[in-house]
Amino acid sequence: MTDDSGCPRAEYPRPSFRRPQWLNLNGEWQFQVDQADSGLERGLLTSELTDRIRVPFAPESELSGVGNTDFLEAVWYRRRIQVPRQWQGMDLLLHVGAADYDTTVWVDGVERGRHGGGFTSFTIELGAAHDFIEVPRTLTIRCRDSHRDPQPRGKQSREYAGRAAHYGRTTGIWQTIWLEPVPKTSFERPRITPDVGASAFHLELPLRGRTAELRVIAELLDGEMVLDRVERAAASDFTTMLDLVVPEEGRRLWSPQDPHLYDVRLHLVSADGTVIDAVESYAGLRSVTIDGPAVLLNGEPVFQRLVLDQGYYPDGLMTAPADQALIEDIELSIAAGFNGARLHEKVFEERFLFHADRLGYLVWGEFGDWGCREPGPAAEDNQRPDAAYITQWIEVVQRDYSHPSLIGWCPLNETYQLRHDRITALDDVTRGMFLATKLADRTRPVIDASGYAHRVDETDVYDSHLYEQDPATFAKLMAPLAGGAPYANGEGKWSVPYRGQPYFCSEFGGIWWNPRATQGDESWGYGEAVRSEDELYERFAGLVDALLDDPLMFGYCYTQLTDVFQEQNGIYFFDRSAKLDVARIRAIQLRTAAIEERR
Known part of the structure; x- marks a missing residue:
């Protein structure tokens, strides 16, 4: 349930798009049920919350430490965050694996972003990391989840108790929440398309931020062996496209019998060769x-x-x-x-x-x-x-x-x-x-x-x-x-x-x-x-x-x-x-x- 530090679900949450630096925010948060969704008017945004919860487990669950299975119209989360000094000069991203359903995020009472949907991951830019280095900041999250509204809820019951093929409800944060520092110009999630006929992977590499005079280096590896390497100028339209080819002697198709995965390394470099951003991914060659x-x-x-x-x-x-x-x-x-x-x-x-x-x-x-x-x-x-x-x-x-x-x-x-x-x-x-x-x-x-x-x-x-x-x-x-x-x-x-x-x-x-x-x-x-x-x-x-x-x-x-x-x-x-x-x-x-x- 936890690692040696006591953090629940401590493993890296996004294995197909990895950076070395990140901060897991799972663990104990201040928490309060807002039964009538009146918390904003009642001052919950700027006040201490009355209860505690173990994130990323939903308040209806036993593992959350709350175990409240009633209808929860809204719930609030609050904790102080401070980031390592080596993140100086970076932008700070907040990643939420999933939170059900309508989520708003504030830092020190200032709204930073919203997201709708209880099943999908989302990212909110919190600003410059240096603002979170010297002084701890207060991160507040509200999740609204009305059982009356028609919304995608999967197998969650709209009745008080589960029945037949409908089960208990999930409100609020229910997947890992974490911080990541990224440079001003950085990779966004790559799209990797296998092409068995060409024995290649087609890569689409979207970038955030300025791209002038930057270059992209992509490598395809099998273990420690580099199978292909491509370097080219970062595209001015913010998406660089390139192919990585698997040589015949290194070709293995992904299948249930042989789920072979190749590693993919991506570097964003400046004109003088300085590495701006580096990420790792993987790919399987199959059709x-x-x-x-x-x-x-x-x-x-x-x-x-x-x-x-x-x-x-x-x-x-x-x-x-x-x-x-x-x-x-x-x-x-x-x-x-x-x-x-x-x-x-x-x-x-x-x-x-x-x-x-x-x-x-x-x-x-x-x-x-x-x-x-x-x-x-x-x-x-x-x-x-x-x-x-x-x-x-x-x-x-x-x-x-x-x-x-x-x-x-x-x-x-x-x-x-x-x-x-x-x-x-x-x-x-x-x-x-x-x-x-x-x-x-x-x-x-x-x-x-x-x-x-x-x-x-x-x-x-x-x-x-x-x-x-x-x-x-x-x-x-x-x-x-x-x-x-x-x-x-x-x-x-x-x-x-x-x-x-x-x-x-x-x-x-x-x-x-x-x-x-x-x-x-x-x-x-x-x-x-x-x-x-x-x-x-x-x-x-x-x-x-x-x-x-x-x-x-x-x-x-x-x-x-x-x-x-x-x-x-x-x-x-x-x-x-x-x-x-x-x-x-x-x-x-x-x-x-x-x-x-x-x-």
Whole structure:
């Protein structure tokens, strides 16, 4: 949970864009719940706060030391900050991994920035670092998170308690918060695009600040060996573009079997050779393409045996208690025979993607879009997302673009339509998110919405969610894919017609089984619960076989990796302890899928 200094989540939070100097602000902060969101008027901006909290854990969580699970309309954080003297002459950036939902930052009572969105990382410029060297400054943060407003909230419940597939709430800071000194002219996050055909990486290197007479040096390394080095003038339009080539003798493709990563070093230098900025990153050489019904990895059909991962923890809620917990979740999934996951209704922290890159674990990036539904007949289509969804989603794409483990994008989940006679607000946002994703990333498939309603004709992937528990009935419902008319939610009435895209069942199973619990409000799952563990294996095998045996099915996603609170249909218990014979689950999955026989 903490390092030797007592700092929780002390590891570097952004492994794909590293600088040597940084200051972790996790740990104890002053804290106060602002139940009616009246704190600004009541003077909380300039006063000491009454309580304490352990950041980065949300106040609803046990690990925060607060454990308040009531509705929290707003919360306040306060602490003094002072930075090392060697940061003199630098600009100071405040990075927040995630804070839910509407965040405002002040320094000594002066507002420095705002951000909207509970899942996306953001950065606020605090000014010159020298202002924080001699005299400690007071950093104050307010997070508003109304449970009444329609906003992206993922699996967080809008009711007092969790129910069915909705869980507890997360308010305020829930990922690492940290300071970083940067020079006046410095690198912003690089975009690294692998090109297997050219055996190269295309680099886009945006810069902040003045670029006159500066040069960029980029190096590609495999261990200590420099494979390529490019030096050129920094572009005057603030984005320098260059290629790093992998020589044939050093070429290794990234895959689940060999998740090889190359190191990337970047230097920004002045005319006399002085290093202005230096950062480190990494890259994996791999391709994701579509060939008829198949999604290919490096030109080969790899059946995607995905699991639905909610990313919740009993003591930390959406925040992993330790970095090791992220690693162990991936290892538990691989041990059960899965080769990847849908990171479901939540934007996972960057370190999860870093470990997926290292371990060869395939992931689909997804937005926590649930929360836009408005109850009652007055709502035109029962869902009212707005432009904020597109804005926040593109922040996700920008952050995670360069991770080789990420092989597809899923902006929305389980949208549905109640109007068929005209375009609705949801249609506009669905299409906007799809088009924005395609503009931001031409290298990965994009599904317009997972399950229920496909509203974009050009969607790269078509799918369905089906929790039918009888394997024979499940196979019968999936069978029409062979005739070009696959199963679609809503009897196909919600969606645009299927036009031959790669197809998979992106949610199925959810087999309800928990020998520790009695069925009822505290134990929920899909369909009729199995009566024994042996019956679970039989049902699991029947459902999986129906998909593995289909030569037009490129993958599946089983619900789910772990139990989560009352939703008790996981491969493991919520505390990650053994629930099933994982070897049996693995053996059922790992036989060759029909689509893999195309090799």
